Amino acid sequence: MPQIPPPVIQVSHLRKAFGAHAVVQDVSFAVAAGETLVLLGPSGCGKTTLLKMLNRLIEPDGGRIEINGQDVLSQRPEVLRRGIGYVIQQVGLLPHYTVAENVAVVPRLLGHAPAAIVARTKALLTRLHLPAARYAGQYPHQLSGGQQQRVGLARALAADPPIILLDEPFGALDPVTRASIRHEFRELEELRSKTMVLVTHDVTEAFELADRIMLLDAGQIQQLGTPRELLFRPANDFVRRFFAAERLALQLRTLTLGDVFEANEAEGPKAAFRAGTTVHEALEALTGPAAAAAPFTVAQLMAGFGEALQREEDAWKR
Amino acid sequence: METLTALFTFWHEQAGKLGEQTVQHIGLTAGSLLLGVLLGVPLGLFLSRRPRWAPAVLGVAGVLQTVPSIALLGFLIPVLGIGPKPAIFALFLYSLLPIIRNTLAGIRGVPPAVVEAARGLGLTDGQVLRRVELPLALPVLMAGIRTATVINVGVATLAAYVAAGGLGEFIFGGIALNNPVMILAGALPAAALALAFDALLGGVQKLSTARLGQVGAALLVALPLLGGLYLLPRATGKLLAGFSPEFVGRADGLPGLTKSYGLTHLPSVVLAPALVYEAARNANVDVIDGYSTDGRIRAYGLRVLRDNRRVFPPYYAVPVVRPALLREHPELGAVLAKLDNQISDSVMTDLNYRADYLHQDPKAIAEAFLRRRGMWTAPRPTVAGASVVKLGSKIFAEQYILAELYASLIRGNTDLAVETKTGLGGTTICFEALRSGAIDMYPEYTGTGLLVLLQPRPAVVDSLGGRPAAVLSYVRAEFRRRFGLEWLAPLGFNNTYALLMRGQQAQELGIMSVSDLSGYLQK
Numbered sequence: 001m002p003q004i005p006p007p008v009i010q011v012s013h014l015r016k017a018f019g020a021h022a023v024v025q026d027v028s029f030a031v032a033a034g035e036t037l038v039l040l041g042p043s044g045c046g047k048t049t050l051l052k053m054l055n056r057l058i059e060p061d062g063g064r065i066e067i068n069g070q071d072v073l074s075q076r077p078e079v080l081r082r083g084i085g086y087v088i089q090q091v092g093l094l095p096h097y098t099v100a101e102n103v104a105v106v107p108r109l110l111g112h113a114p115a116a117i118v119a120r121t122k123a124l125l126t127r128l129h130l131p132a133a134r135y136a137g138q139y140p141h142q143l144s145g146g147q148q149q150r151v152g153l154a155r156a157l158a159a160d161p162p163i164i165l166l167d168e169p170f171g172a173l174d175p176v177t178r179a180s181i182r183h184e185f186r187e188l189e190e191l192r193s194k195t196m197v198l199v200t201h202d203v204t205e206a207f208e209l210a211d212r213i214m215l216l217d218a219g220q221i222q223q224l225g226t227p228r229e230l231l232f233r234p235a236n237d238f239v240r241r242f243f244a245a246e247r248l249a250l251q252l253r254t255l256t257l258g259d260v261f262e263a264n265e266a267e268g269p270k271a272a273f274r275a276g277t278t279v280h281e282a283l284e285a286l287t288g289p290a291a292a293a294a295p296f297t298v299a300q301l302m303a304g305f306g307e308a309l310q311r312e313e314d315a316w317k318r
Numbered sequence: 319m320e321t322l323t324a325l326f327t328f329w330h331e332q333a334g335k336l337g338e339q340t341v342q343h344i345g346l347t348a349g350s351l352l353l354g355v356l357l358g359v360p361l362g363l364f365l366s367r368r369p370r371w372a373p374a375v376l377g378v379a380g381v382l383q384t385v386p387s388i389a390l391l392g393f394l395i396p397v398l399g400i401g402p403k404p405a406i407f408a409l410f411l412y413s414l415l416p417i418i419r420n421t422l423a424g425i426r427g428v429p430p431a432v433v434e435a436a437r438g439l440g441l442t443d444g445q446v447l448r449r450v451e452l453p454l455a456l457p458v459l460m461a462g463i464r465t466a467t468v469i470n471v472g473v474a475t476l477a478a479y480v481a482a483g484g485l486g487e488f489i490f491g492g493i494a495l496n497n498p499v500m501i502l503a504g505a506l507p508a509a510a511l512a513l514a515f516d517a518l519l520g521g522v523q524k525l526s527t528a529r530l531g532q533v534g535a536a537l538l539v540a541l542p543l544l545g546g547l548y549l550l551p552r553a554t555g556k557l558l559a560g561f562s563p564e565f566v567g568r569a570d571g572l573p574g575l576t577k578s579y580g581l582t583h584l585p586s587v588v589l590a591p592a593l594v595y596e597a598a599r600n601a602n603v604d605v606i607d608g609y610s611t612d613g614r615i616r617a618y619g620l621r622v623l624r625d626n627r628r629v630f631p632p633y634y635a636v637p638v639v640r641p642a643l644l645r646e647h648p649e650l651g652a653v654l655a656k657l658d659n660q661i662s663d664s665v666m667t668d669l670n671y672r673a674d675y676l677h678q679d680p681k682a683i684a685e686a687f688l689r690r691r692g693m694w695t696a697p698r699p700t701v702a703g704a705s706v707v708k709l710g711s712k713i714f715a716e717q718y719i720l721a722e723l724y725a726s727l728i729r730g731n732t733d734l735a736v737e738t739k740t741g742l743g744g745t746t747i748c749f750e751a752l753r754s755g756a757i758d759m760y761p762e763y764t765g766t767g768l769l770v771l772l773q774p775r776p777a778v779v780d781s782l783g784g785r786p787a788a789v790l791s792y793v794r795a796e797f798r799r800r801f802g803l804e805w806l807a808p809l810g811f812n813n814t815y816a817l818l819m820r821g822q823q824a825q826e827l828g829i830m831s832v833s834d835l836s837g838y839l840q841k
Contacts, residue, residue, distance in 0.1 A: 057438055082440030092435025096453050096527035106439050155439070165438075 006069060008033045008163060008195040009054065014063035016049055016219075023049045025219040027063070033162075036196040038206040041216035042242075047199045050216070051165055054197060055081045067163065082109055085156030085164035085194075089171040091148045093140040099125070099151050100136035106159040117158075124154040127190065146177040150184075157190050164191070166198040170205065182208065203246050207231075207253055215239055228254050232312040251309060252280040260304035261296070279305050324499045325506075332488075332503070340507055342483035345548025346474045347467065347515075350406045352541040354413030354466055359459065361414075362421020363447070372422060379415040387412070387476050395480065400560075400589055400602045402548060405474070405482035412473055413466035420462025424455025456530045457523055463537075464519035471512040475504070479590035481560055481597065485511075487588045494564030494591075556839060559586035560594050560603030570631050571607065571815060578629045579836040595620070598820060605835065610663050610816040611716060613670030621821040622663070624831035625814075632786040633765035633814040635661075635720065637806045638797070643707065643758045644804070650707070653731045654759075656693055657723060658807040666716065666811040673715035680715065680740075684722035695730030704735045710748050710757035711740040716813065720761040745770050753801060763813060767793040767805070786812070 007030035016024040024046045031037045039047040052058040054065060056077040065072045072080055093102050100121050107117045122132040128150040140148055149169065156164055169185075170178045182205065185191065200206050206213050207227045215222045215230060215238075222242075223235040231247075231254055234240040243250055258275030273282060273294055279301065286298050296304075329336055365372045382390075387408065394404035428451050436450045437443075452459075478486030488504025491497070522533050565571040566588055575581050584605065589597060594606040599618040608615065610622050637654060644651055661669075669687060672678045688694040709724055711717035718740050725736045739757050742748045745766055751757045762771075768779065768789055774796075782788045786808075794805040817832055829835050 055438060057434065078440045078442045078445075080440075081438060086435070086438035088431060088435055088438065090429070090431030090435075092429070092431040092433075092438075094432060094436065094450060095429075105436075105441075109440055109445075152435075 005033050007031055008035075008068060009197070010064075010066040010069075011054075012064050014050070014053060014065065015061045016046075016053060016058065017061055023219050024053070024060075027216075027219070027221055029214060029221070029224055031195055031197060033195055034193055036198065036209055036211045038210035038213045039197065039199045039216060040203065040206045040210075040213050041201065041222075043201060045216040046219040047201075047216050048167055051167055051197060051199050054165055055084050055086060057081075078109075082106055082159065083161050083163070085159075085161045087149075087152050087156045087164065087166040087169045089168040091140075091152040091172075093148055093151055093155070095140050097139075098136065099130070099138050099140070099143070100132070102140070102151055103154045103158050105155060106161075110159055112159070120158060121154075124157060124190075125151075127188070128154050129184070130154070144177075145173055146181055149173060149181060153185070153188075160190075161194075163195045163197075166196065168199055168201070171200070171202075185209070203243060203250065204253075207250055215242060217242075233316055249280075252283065252305070253278050255279050255305060255308050255312075257282055259308045260301065321499055321502070325502055328499055328503045335487075336503070336507065339483060339485045339487055339504070340511070341547045342477075343471070343474055343485045343508065343511060344544055345546070346402065346405055346409060346477050346482060346484055347470045347511075347544075348541050349402075349545030349548055350409030350470055350474075351413055351463070351467055352538075352545050353406070353410040354417050355463065355538070355541070357410075358414050358417030358462075358466075359421050362418045362459075363425065365418065365422045366425035366451075376415070376419060376422075379418055382411045383415045387473050388479070391476060391480050395593065395596065399600060400481045400593060400597050401587075402477070402482045404480050405477035405484075409470045409473055409477075412469055416462040416465040416469070417459075418462075420458050420465070421455065424458030424462075425451050427458055428454045453527045453531055456527060456534060460519060460523045460530065460534070464516060464523065467515045467519060468512050471508060471515060475508055478563065478588050480593065481587035481589035481602065483587065487563065487566070490563035490588070490590075491567035492563075494562070495567040497567065500567060555583045555585045557584060557604040557835075558602075559584050559605040560589050560597045561586050561607050562591035562594055563588050564591070565607040565815065570629065574629045575817070575832065578627045579832050581832070581836050581839070583839040584835075595818075598818060601820065604819060604823060606818050608816055608818045609813055611666040611670055611811055611813045613667060613672070613674035613715070615667050615818060616671040617675040619821045620818045621824040621830075623817040623819060623824070623829065623835055625816065626831045626833050628784045629832070630815040631765040631769070631784050632789050632812055633763035634786055634790065634808040634810075634812050635666075635716075635761050635763055636790065636808045637720075637724070637759055638752060638762045638767075639759040639804050639806060640752065640755065641802065641804045646705070647707075647732070647734060649732055650728070650734070653727050654724065654806060656727055656731075657809055659810040660691065661810045663811045666813065669719050670716050673719060680718035681722045681726075683719050684726050687723065688726055693727065695727075697726075697729035698731075698733055700735060701733045704733050706735045706737050707759070708757045709736060709738045709740075710742050710751055710760035711738070712745065712748055712760070713741040713743050717761060720809070724759070752803060761809070762805075764789045764793055764805075764808075765814060767797065772796050772800075 009031040011030070012028045014024055014027045015022070027050060029037070039050060041047050049058055053060045056072055067080070094105070097105070103121045103124060104117045107120065121136065125132045125135060130147060130150055135143070135147070140151070143151065153169070170182055173181060186209065198209060210227055212224065212226055213230055214224045217238055223230055223239045225233070230239060231243060231250055255278065256275060257273060257277045257279070260279060273285070282294070282301060283298070286294055286301065361375065365375055390408045390411065391404055394407055398404040398407060432454070433446060433450060436446050441449065474484050475486035475489055477484040478490050485504040485508040489501050489508070492500030492502070492504065522530065525533060561572060566586070587603065594608060595612070595614040595618055597603045598606045598620060614620070615622060669683055672683045673680055685694065707728055709721045711721040721738050721740050725738050728734055728736050739751070742751055742760070748757070748760045748762070749771055752760060764786070768774065772793060782792055790805065790808065797803045797805055817835065819829060824830070827838055829838055
């Protein structure tokens with residue numbers, strides 16, 4: 001029997017109300033080790049409250065949260081938080097600390113050796129394209145918004161916590177910076193093995209980063225599943241309507257060549273086209289200035305895409 | 319230019335005093351500021367955690383701020399006595415509002431995202447406060463301390479009114495004596511202190527957050543040290559004197575006394591004229607200056623030390639009249655003369671005591687006095703068309719009583735009608751009213767007539783030598799010549815400066831006169 005690793009985060013029947021307003025109502029879910037769960041939903045759906053209850057920035061009214069099998073309420077909040085990376089939209093760098101000092105906050109709280117802290121800070125900054133020689137001694141106000149968010153990310157990763165919570169981490173950035181930093185984020189070696197819970201209201205971002213998405217509305221889970229499940233198997237009308245505006249773009253990013261063509265047909269001569277390549281990526285590769293040689297034309301691709309869509313629709317309606 | 323020279327001369331002569339007062343001033347400011355920081359900052363932090371309390375606390379501190387400083391000192395004296403305690407406490411209350419408000423504003427000004435991030439990273443509440451909120455609030459907090467400092471340097475001048483010293487001693491002495499040089503001698507250093515502190519703290523405020531923290535800590539160490547300056551030992555003696563600023567400054571006050579009696583070894587503090595009697599009564603001080611017929615002498619059991627060398631100028635009370643009045647109504651002469659030499663110092667003190675402390679009506683006091691002396695006659699029935707004698711008085715009890723005495727005598731012994739115009743303010747108002755005929759007569763004092771109204775050359779004053787008869791004949795002749803006004807005969811009492819001690823203490827030490835006092839101090 002294959003051994004299923006226990007979930008890193010286990011939430012059951014979580015409730016929170018501010019006054020008479022129930023913000024989170026009876027929410028239960030689990031996050032597996034190394035998984036990225038995206039909390040998605042409109043403003044006021046309770047996603048940020050839910051996130052902040054995980055590291056006890058907000059205390060729940062009821063329910064239970066276990067992290068690594070331990071009830072969070074049994075630990076001192078600050079000890080709990082030091083083991084969980086935390087990134088927020090406004091970054092919240094300490095303005096009177098240098099970049100290096102900001103990154104070193106948690107390792108210092110944990111009493112790491114100074115030499116180790118310096119080395120770790122330097123390595124992290126370099127990996128995030130902020131060479132320590134130039135940026136370590138700067139103050140946050142000297143950095144651009146994108147650079148600040150990178151420092152915020154470095155700070156959350158400094159003590160190498162196994163879990164990272166991110167609250168709209170790219171929300172305050174302009175679209176170009178946002179796309180590029182998100183790309184870096186996905187490629188970042190540091191994050192590969194992390195268990196992450198990320199809050200966003202940006203559907204594209206959710207589809208790009210999520211292993212699973214939890215769509216919330218009015219404090220309740222509307223659907224929890226893979227992007228594909230939410231897109232093609234919406235649990236209710238709210239889920240369906242939520243993706244309506246960007247449906248086609250999401251479908252292009254979700255369906256892969258494996259869905260569109262028969263297995264052997266999809267494998268191209270180049271590594272650019274594999275079964276896991278999304279239609280959107282394939283389309284980009286075909287129509288770019290340096291169009292790659294492909295075993296199919298744009299027309300074939302789009303026809304196959306149409307058929308695949310039809311299949312998904314039929315499967316759902318049945 | 320002349321003023322400037324005089325100013326430097328003054329500072330040169332009073333260098334010791336100037337230094338002492340400056341040190342006291344800094345001490346008062348720093349001490350009160352320390353208390354303000356020790357209470358204000360924690361209170362501000364508390365309010366940042368419990369914002370519901372903020373309006374109430376800031377409201378109370380704001381109301382305290384609006385209480386005029388003199389009034390605040392007045393409220394504090396019954397509780398804290400005189401000396402540094404009420405001064406420091408009042409200054410402390412004034413420093414509270416800017417410190418609380420700016421602490422709160424500083425903490426509130428910290429971006430919530432920074433605090434949230436800090437908590438999210440695992441800083442404890444205490445660490446968030448110490449490492450994040452306080453450092454970031456420090457520039458605003460320091461601005462509050464700066465405001466409080468400048469306010470306190472200014473208000474600390476009032477400490478001189480409650481015998482707490484400071485640069486106000488020169489200022490109030492100068493005001494009392496109408497001596498601009500003396501005012502400047504205290505005001506300029508006070509202003510310089512305020513500007514220096516302001517510049518210093520302004521510079522501190524511009525420092526980086528990290529340095530600011532160090533400077534803030536250094537300040538917390540420096541404040542008690544500066545406050546401690548106030549506690550430096552000062553000259554002590556067998557007795558402590560408390561003098562009003564005017565008395566300390568004017569030539570016929572303390573300087574004259576020191577010269578004539580060799581009155582050394584008498585350390586003194588300066589305080590508001592209104593407070594000297596209280597200070598003596600409460601044994602905060604032993605020797606005070608006062609007026610020889612003040613009702614409080616009796617009320618507080620004080621003793622007037624005999625001025626056996628006649629340093630204080632004579633201020634004998636004498637009715638001053640328009641000669642036309644006596645020409646038109648010759649019968650008045652004898653009536654007014656009934657009071658000649660009838661009222662001694664102690665009798666006048668007693669009458670003042672009845673007015674000021676027993677709160678009896680001046681008219682009733684006057685009638686009771688006349689009855690005791692057998693001079694009382696019931697008022698004659700009013701005669702239609704009788705001419706009216708207009709009696710004036712200055713605005714204090716002694717003068718009211720004198721006016722009522724004359725009014726009763728005139729009503730009882732003549733057919734004339736009487737109109738009293740009491741409370742004519744100060745000397746000049748009474749005098750001008752008399753000259754213009756708005757009143758026919760008012761009681762004046764020989765010393766006032768000489769020094770305030772005639773203002774002769776100093777040589778003339780010296781030649782009179784403070785002899786009561788010489789002064790009276792001089793003012794009588796000069797008033798006749800220059801204003802055509804007549805000084806009648808003295809009433810008997812001399813309301814002049816006096817040195818006072820608590821009766822019991824004077825008795826124990828065997829001090830009856832100023833010479834005795836001088837002798838006792840030099841023993």
